[in-house]
Amino acid sequence: MSDPTVQPVPASVVEQVDAADVTLSNPHRAVLALGSNLGNRLETLQGAIDALEDTPGVRVKAVSPVYETEPWGVEPGSQPSYFNAVVIVKTTLPPDSLLERGQAIEEAFDRVREERWGPRTLDVDIVAYADVVSADPVLTLPHPRAHERAFVLAPWHDLEPEASLPGRGPVAELLAAIGLSGVSARADLELRLPD
Template identity: 80%
Template sequence: MTVFSTNGPQSDPTVQPVPASVVAQVDAADSTLSNPKQAVVSLGSNLGNRLETLQGAIDALEDTPGLRVKAVSPVYETEPWGVEPGTQPSYLNAVVLIRTTLPPSSLLERGQAIEEAFERVRDERWGSRTIDVDILTYADVVSDDPLLTLPHPRAHQRAFVLAPWHDVDPQAQVPGQGPVAELLTDVGRGGVRPRADLELRLPE
């Protein structure tokens, strides 16, 4: 098994999306996505215009050479994870299904570039953030690399990940953990609520 190592823009969040060497490799496959892999990405925001930021991150993903956004979940509002209640604003969360010819390490770099473009600050582990871009799964890859652990090591414990993930892909599986539907039943939906009044757009 191959083990792989995964920041509302100031100007354009799609500028320099991935290193030039990677762009050169995937440009030719951009129109057809020859032999793409499916990946699942979680998005969260609890600062600024949260919905606009989530949409901006989705659009930036779609603008990445060698990547196509295939489905976007409904929006959920959730209580912040790992902090005292009432100490941070609530999050808006969503899950995105993508098809990509990028390897996991380059997909990680792209997610981090989107976070940086939206001025994500990393002062504390569970701190507020304009945008959080997490790779949940990449095909069936399992990796314990500390730079990018796959599947995401805490995805199976988090209702704010599992609820939108189940909505966008009811048959989804977390490698090594089981069906998302069963994991969501085990975790429950406490602290998360659907926001039917808010909608994210699938890029055209």
């Protein structure tokens, strides 16, 4: 005989719990690059990390040291320098949903897209998602320029010296080939893993 005081759990609640499950059944590993050169850059990067952790189906597993970088693709001195970092996440979100979440976080930090390589409060890029290789113009994987950007490779190498960029090779070799010109570690600054 069933107990009349026990009510079934609504399906919507079950779905919410499943989506936020900290165990993340069958997660994928993704590498994300973060950058900011407007406003309180360090606070913005930390806010982005915290927002990623607050995303159902995403857990931040590692956060790199902070690097300061000259703006890329523009005249020297025309923009403030960037703070850059790399985070590694485990996620059950598919790549396009992770991209949407990254863009929503950018918007929450007042990202404006007026010019290519323009100054920005926040940039969230998917560098690699598992071993996925895709030429989709909306989300090319791995990131089509990651192999030539020290501000991505250096912090990633700090986190995972043995890492490899799908289709391009070991991060250590890619970084050695381009060098660290315009990129410097900021040992005085620190980003933290979310609680």
